[in-house]
Amino acid sequence: MKNNKIWIIVAIILILCIGIGIYFFFKNKYTNSSNYSAERTSTNQDFSANNTSVNNNIVSNSQINNTENFGHNSLMENKANEENEQNNIQNIEPKKDELISSFSTKIYTKESERQNNISITCSKLNGTVVKNGNTFSFCNTIGPATSAKGYQEADIFDNNGNKKKGLGGGNCQVSTTLYNAVLKVSGLSVIERHEHSNKVPYIKSGKDAAVAYGSYDLKFRNNTGNDIRIEASATANNVSINLYKIF
Known part of the structure; x- marks a missing residue:
């Protein structure tokens, strides 16, 4: 067990x-x-x-x-x-131009101040383009003659035809030369122009164009159908203006 x-x-x-x-x-x-x-x-x-x-x-x-x-x-x-x-x-293609008018006036007065003023005014006027349909103003383009711009005193005429010294003397020969160039172009209409108070030696009577900023101006309207370019130059003996049609 x-x-x-x-x-x-x-x-x-x-x-x-x-x-x-x-x-x-x-x-x-x-x-x-x-x-x-x-x-x-x-x-x-x-x-x-x-x-x-x-x-x-x-x-x-x-x-x-x-x-x-x-x-x-x-x-x-x-x-x-x-x-x-x-x-x-x-x-x-660059724009083309064509000479349509040319005019020159002889410089009789050889004082340096007057020559200086003519040179400054030509440089300001040179290259100005007057658009078709626009009105050109000489005074608005050149502006007032001031010493700050380099202008000097030279012979000018007062309202009575007497000579006196004034800033910008000689500018009127440039405006006169331009005026006669404008007269040769059909479609350029002169709308303002003034004679001098005395005879000037560089143009015959009735063909001058006196300018004085704020008083006398040379204005013309461009109705030629083209823009007009102004070429202005001066030497010791002449002032020359060429007008070109731009197309």
């Missing part, structure tokens, strides 16, 4: 050992399977990340290439536009 109890106890112990062994066997198998799955997942994630990085690099390089191509194309377009603009400039 005693021996039977011992065998029963031994059997129970064996059964427990076998059960424990089976438990740890399946537990280790499950753990290894989980680790393998985790490793595969990690590997796949790394591979996916590497692929993403490579793809990003490819996209980045593509963007760089596109940017370079865009910049190159922009430079080519700008160069083409510049060449077209240059061609357009070259194809634009």
Whole structure:
């Protein structure tokens, strides 16, 4: 009886050992399977990340290439536009002009102050363009004769025909020369002109044109159908005016 109890106890112990062994066997198998799955997942994630990085690099390089191509194309377009603009400039013909009148008067008085005044006035008048349909004013174009502009005192006539010194003496010879050039052009209509209070030596009577800023002016209207350019010059001996038709 005693021996039977011992065998029963031994059997129970064996059964427990076998059960424990089976438990740890399946537990280790499950753990290894989980680790393998985790490793595969990690590997796949790394591979996916590497692929993403490579793809990003490819996209980045593509963007760089596109940017370079865009910049190159922009430079080519700008160069083409510049060449077209240059061609357009070259194809634009400059305006032409034609001499339609010329008149000169002789300088008899050789005083330096008068010569100086004539030279200043010619330089201010030279290059003036009278648009078709517009009215030219000598006084508005030249402005008042002042020492600040470089004008000096020279002989002028007062209202009674007496000589006296005044700033801008000699200007009337320039206005007179212009007046006679205007008279030679059909379509230039004189609308204001004044004679001197005494005879002047550089033009015959009735052909002079006295000017005094704020008092006497020489005005004419351009009805020629074209713009008119005035060319004025002076030497020690002559005052010359040329009129050009611009077309």
